Amino acid sequence: MSFLVILVVVLGLIATIQLARVYDLTRGISDKREEDISEADIKFNGNGMLIFLIALMAFFVWLVFFSKDLYYPEAASVHGKEIDKLLNFNWWIVIPVFVLMNILLYGFTWKYQYRKDRKAFWYPHNNKLELIWTVVPAIVLAVIIIWGITVWSDTMMGETKEDAIHIELYSKQFDWTIRYAGEDQQLGPSNFNFISGANAMGIITNGTRDAMLEEVNGEIDQLQEVLDNDKNNIAIISAEDREEKEDKLGRLQRKKLRILAFMKDMNKNEGGKYDTGKDDYLVAGEFYIPVDREIFFHINARDVIHSAYMPHFRMQMNAVPGQETTFRMTPTITTEDMRKKTGDPDFDYVLMCNKICGASHYNMQRTVKVVSQETYDAWLKYEDIQNKTPRKTFAQALGMEDDQPLLGELSTNEQNFE
């Protein structure tokens, strides 16, 4: 194959050189100068502009119809409908401008082709005209700006309803975990220091804190032992290994300090804040939201920036490590109704990642189901509706329902810290 490619390239080069020679020879015969553009050339290109204009517009119209089954179905959320209205209004301005301006541009190019016997019209400026085409776009833009900012602030600001459902979209490379508040309607506090295999979101409860402290202490002891043995010449490790282990030890000790820093606050546990995470539900597969209820999404990331993108609801918000973002929306059309509307029995709403986050960025998706309130309630209650298997809360899944503060078991060192 490589040989073939090289052969093609070489043959191509030879052909090019030959062509250049032929061109050289013919140019020697005629004494045409490159800057003298012949009338035939001007006519060819001028008419070409007109043909191109027609082709461009035809291509555009063809695309509009050809792609029609790709367009979003109607917006499935309250604010989405407002966005669609605004977008449609914008199309009514943008498309005519695109068409008209291009017609003028290519039309003029075609019409005013060079002729020797003609002189261009001396027209260096006209203040009135320039004023008109400064003011008219300004007025049109004023409308767009005012309408646009109104829709934007209605979507992003405003009051949150009291019965809004709080749901967390938690992202990592390369999947989403969806967290629902349990009976207490509150999402428990979480922090990256508490993330472990069993606690993917780092939800903080007394139990997860203890487990994490235990894990960190264990790792520290283990590393310390290896390093001590090395120091005492019992089991010598390579310099590289030692450096790596010392680094790791430092990181673990700092992590421990950060965990302990939560201690004071946790022991007070005002308003039972650190108990609110226990009854949360974590969902890994497709997730449900009820129709016509305000959903308050809390959006978080644990490694790099992701973005929660649900185009059918006209919703998008980045997930930024270290700072929670939010988005409120009220879905208006159930999945079932949307299937009827689109005539597609397999239609589903989807949550995608829309900020480059690594190799599998393109496949970081979740199916979203919009259902009636009853279906939603049942789904949230039961892991398996048919067998009435209740969904496990976070604490149940970890076997930490009765966790207690472990203040008494802290070493002196740790108590001092507190």
Added chain:
Amino acid sequence: MGAEAHGHHKESWISKYIFSMDHKMISRQFLITAIFMAIVAMMMSVLFRLQLAWPNEGFEILNFFLGDRWAPDGVLDKNAYLALVTIHGTIMVFFVLTGGLSGTFANLLIPLQIGARDMASGFLNMLSYWFFLLSSVIMIFSLFVEGGAASGGWTIYPPLSALPEAMPGSGSGMTLWLLSMTFFVVSSLLGGLNYIVTIINLRTKGMKMTRLPLTVWALFVTAILGVLSFPVLFAAVLLLMMDRTMGTSFYLSDIHIAGEALDFVGGSPILYQHLFWFLGHPEVYIVLLPALGISSEIISTNARKPIFGYKAMIGSILAIGFLSFIVWGHHMFVTGMNPFLGGVFVFTTLLIAIPSAVKVFNYLTTLWKGNLVLTPAMLFSIGLVSTFITGGVTGIILADSALDIPIHDNYFVVAHFHVVMGMSAIFGMFAGIYHWFPKLFGKMMNTRMGYVHFWVTIVCAFGVFLPMHFVGIAGSPRRYYDQSVINMFNNETMVDLNVIITTFAIIAAIGQGVFLLNFFYSVYRGQKAIQNPWKSNTLEWTTPVEHIHGNWPGALPVVHRWPYDYSKPGKPDDYVPQTVPLEEGEEDGH
């Protein structure tokens, strides 16, 4: 510095062609380097377009270029795909359309069009090129390191770009990317300062600011934008380097990756985005303004008609330049930025549409009742106006934060900025090359081949990017390795659109061969140029065809009028060069 002093000075081959301090030679050096970089970046786009049109199908060509590691069995690797996308963007935006476009034409045109012997500092100018070359070499070299080139998108948002654990491209590839950009910023600043000083101080007698050709005005404002914004990119890059190597937490906080909680606390990834886009948005106009300046000049010359509304054109360049500094937030509507701030950025962003609209109307009026000589340069300039219109109108939609929510970061955006910035700027660059080739190399390019090149390019430009808008309206996110894994994009229509786009992209790439052939052939064997082939008014056409140090053999020309006296009533010719004194009672043009 008299020309005589220069003229007698014998130069060695090295000081003439390699370490040259002559602006005309530096201009050529920028151009050739940019052409090489453009070929690389264009090839990359073809490679990743193959994957997008025919996902997971094997292509021998991918394996040939990328080897078994990045394209086993000819199927593009996911990380390689992201690296290609990233480096394609980086090279095109910075190396071709910033370094290439400004570097070539600012160097060539500023001294020649204002009547100066050379740049204010030939030495800094030379350094500017050598830093540019160095950064180009590092960027190309970064393709070959362990882990591959930077792959976090051309905007390299941290934490993705800060953590080698996040993706292989964030290892040494990213380090080199940052290093390369550092040198690029140095090059850009040295160049920019030089351009500004030259324009302010070295204008020849009679060359008032209100008599400057619009190319020089555009390059002037471009240089100011660059000098004000590139240092901010430098700061952003420096802080990112510190986060990567010294354990600082400017952009990082609360990160758990690869099974471990990292130490970073208190930083903000969004801070990086503010810094990046504080450069990033003016950068759009750093790319675009020189192209608009070039097309203003070429359209007026070849329409044989003064540019309509010269002062309004200057005003709109200044307005665009100013506004470009207060709109960066429109790249960040969905980052969780305060919604009130979002509203402010909607307002400032949409304001830019006003000077842009003025420019378009002025172009159209210049063409109206003109006497259009359709040279290849003129065709490309008209193409530029068309892409500027087409890409500009979709900007109105994207500027609206509410509308940005559903289309942010999807193919609609990709289509928008490729048309308005990519195509317009590259059309401007082609126009400039065809128009000033006689000045660059003392030869003429072949006109017929220029026509072929133009038609292939414009047909393919719209063939690629018009359908891409529709891919975007369907909601397809950018930087997806394979769209078909998402149900809503897994259908015949989407596949067809992607195949159309890729097919046009391949034809476009092949079509550029015509240009390359024409270019390099003409450099060596082209018809020898005459002094003023396009019957133009500006000063560069009063210099000898053969390059000499100091540009004018005798005294510097004196300017008596604005540059756009085309088809002025009462004049025998349809052009009056700037050096021709005003007749008694004759008013200066505008």
